[in-house]
Amino acid sequence: MSSGDELHFVPDSQLHTLAGAYVLDAVTEAERAAFARHLADCSGCRHEIREFREAAAMLGAANQVKPRPELKASSLRGIRHTSQLAPLGDDGEAGPRPPTPGQPRPYGQASRRRRQLLARVTVAAAAFLIAAGGVVGALMHDQMQQLSQSQRQSRMIAQVLNAPDRTMLTAKVSSGGQATVVLSKRQRALVFTAHGLRSLPATQSYELWLMGPRGDRPAGMLAVQGGMAGPAVVSGLGAGDMIGVTVEPASGSAAPTSAPVVMIATAS
Amino acid sequence: MTEPEHRAGSLSGPARRLDDLLPLIARGDERAYEALYDQAAGRVLGVVTRVLRDPAQSEEVMQEVLLEVWRTASRFDPALGSGTSWVMTLAHRRAVDRVRSERSHASRELRGAAAAHVIDHDQVAEAVEVSLDRERVRRCLATLTPLQAECVELAYFGGYTYREVGELLGVPTGTVKTRMRDGLIKLRDCLGYDGGVP
Numbered sequence: 001m002s003s004g005d006e007l008h009f010v011p012d013s014q015l016h017t018l019a020g021a022y023v024l025d026a027v028t029e030a031e032r033a034a035f036a037r038h039l040a041d042c043s044g045c046r047h048e049i050r051e052f053r054e055a056a057a058m059l060g061a062a063n064q065v066k067p068r069p070e071l072k073a074s075s076l077r078g079i080r081h082t083s084q085l086a087p088l089g090d091d092g093e094a095g096p097r098p099p100t101p102g103q104p105r106p107y108g109q110a111s112r113r114r115r116q117l118l119a120r121v122t123v124a125a126a127a128f129l130i131a132a133g134g135v136v137g138a139l140m141h142d143q144m145q146q147l148s149q150s151q152r153q154s155r156m157i158a159q160v161l162n163a164p165d166r167t168m169l170t171a172k173v174s175s176g177g178q179a180t181v182v183l184s185k186r187q188r189a190l191v192f193t194a195h196g197l198r199s200l201p202a203t204q205s206y207e208l209w210l211m212g213p214r215g216d217r218p219a220g221m222l223a224v225q226g227g228m229a230g231p232a233v234v235s236g237l238g239a240g241d242m243i244g245v246t247v248e249p250a251s252g253s254a255a256p257t258s259a260p261v262v263m264i265a266t267a268s
Numbered sequence: 269m270t271e272p273e274h275r276a277g278s279l280s281g282p283a284r285r286l287d288d289l290l291p292l293i294a295r296g297d298e299r300a301y302e303a304l305y306d307q308a309a310g311r312v313l314g315v316v317t318r319v320l321r322d323p324a325q326s327e328e329v330m331q332e333v334l335l336e337v338w339r340t341a342s343r344f345d346p347a348l349g350s351g352t353s354w355v356m357t358l359a360h361r362r363a364v365d366r367v368r369s370e371r372s373h374a375s376r377e378l379r380g381a382a383a384a385h386v387i388d389h390d391q392v393a394e395a396v397e398v399s400l401d402r403e404r405v406r407r408c409l410a411t412l413t414p415l416q417a418e419c420v421e422l423a424y425f426g427g428y429t430y431r432e433v434g435e436l437l438g439v440p441t442g443t444v445k446t447r448m449r450d451g452l453i454k455l456r457d458c459l460g461y462d463g464g465v466p
Contacts, residue, residue: 017442020449021430025364026423050349055456057356059424060315062405067309067330072302075309075331079301079338087294087342157436193435226440 016045023052156233160184160191173197173245173262177227181243181264188237190266192222193230200224200247207248208232209256211263212241219243221252241266286351294341301338308352309334312359318425319363320370329366333359360424367427408458416451419444 015038021027022035039046160166161182169181177196183189192208200206206222206229217236222229222245234243244260246253286308292300312333317326336358344354409417415437422433430448434441 017445017449018430020447020452021423021445023452024420024423024448025361026428026430026433026448028429046348050353051456052452053349053353053357055452055459056360056424057350057353058405058459059409059420059455060318060356060360061311061352062314062402063318064310064314065317065326067313067327071327071331072305072309075305075334076298076302078331078335079298082335082339084294084296084338085340085342195435223438225438226442228435228438228440230438231436 157191160189169264171262171264175261179262189235192232195228197224197227205250209244210241211244290341290344290351308355316363319427364427412451416447419447420451
């Protein structure tokens, strides 16, 4: 899964490609800040962002949910205890009016701290779980008819990632990269992903295996794009099985022909 | 940005546009805030619920967002976009921040998964105001390619970063970024935003 922000930081020259992700809030805190700085120097970007924001707002506003009536009274009570930011330029000063003692802390302070904390959080593979199901559920009926292979896979992935007994395991790949497995023993299934994998010559490919008391069973070839492989769903996980990856001829092998580049034990 | 706000304002046929209410709110006008609440609370709760799923947490975040609108109304700049998009941006960002924070706690994920079942689409449907806008958005989303739609929905409703979307879909991150942008261009064109009037 994602490692820390700093490892993936987008160089300034590529910032403009982030416009869509930025508006969808699909960026890290660090990228959000970098892009906001970039916007100051890029009027074309600002124009595009403004249009995108209107479209995203429509997307978000399309499913209104009526709040319980009592929430309104509590909101109106809330503002009476919440200080407001002075307009920029007021008293020649930009910034918050100091809150009067006894009043709640302005929200910005708490949320900035939370964002700093968030920026350090490594998002786990298990983080897929809610939206993997959510996206499938959110697909409209007509779109369901044309579910692509990857969407069908998303549904199977969601089942593992939503399993109450799921466990996430990560391991370094000896030839480079990191592998992540989320497994559900009850479903006897797992989801495998990897990133930072070394690319292989066209004659070779990574192959995934279940290795255990029942022998070594092939669990699929791993296509690598941009160093990433998976997510691949593997069923038939047995007690004592380990998950391994080997480098095999491109056509795959029935049994491993080389030493695994990664082995992950599933026993807890 | 008068034109887009006019269209966005048609979402619920509000008496006063948010663009007009926000400057009043910035000056501490509680009645203007109440009018904004009446117009915007349902939309804010709608998007927050789509992202967070848990009804109790979504209400809490909705309240935070609306108080943030009250607190920071003086920062609203109509030159940068409509009032609706300003409020929705605050709402979405806060929901995403919350869901990412929650996901970092394994125990919370269990409750999140349970909540995901509780608040399935049919049960929400009763509370959702069916509107022409909803239908329009549905139709516009259908103009996206499946990959564009997945990228946009995983990000906007799932709260995932483009990298996570790439890993989830097994697609290079560069492709994900492009599809997100292409998807938004299609949505913008389909929803009728042919460019703001600065």
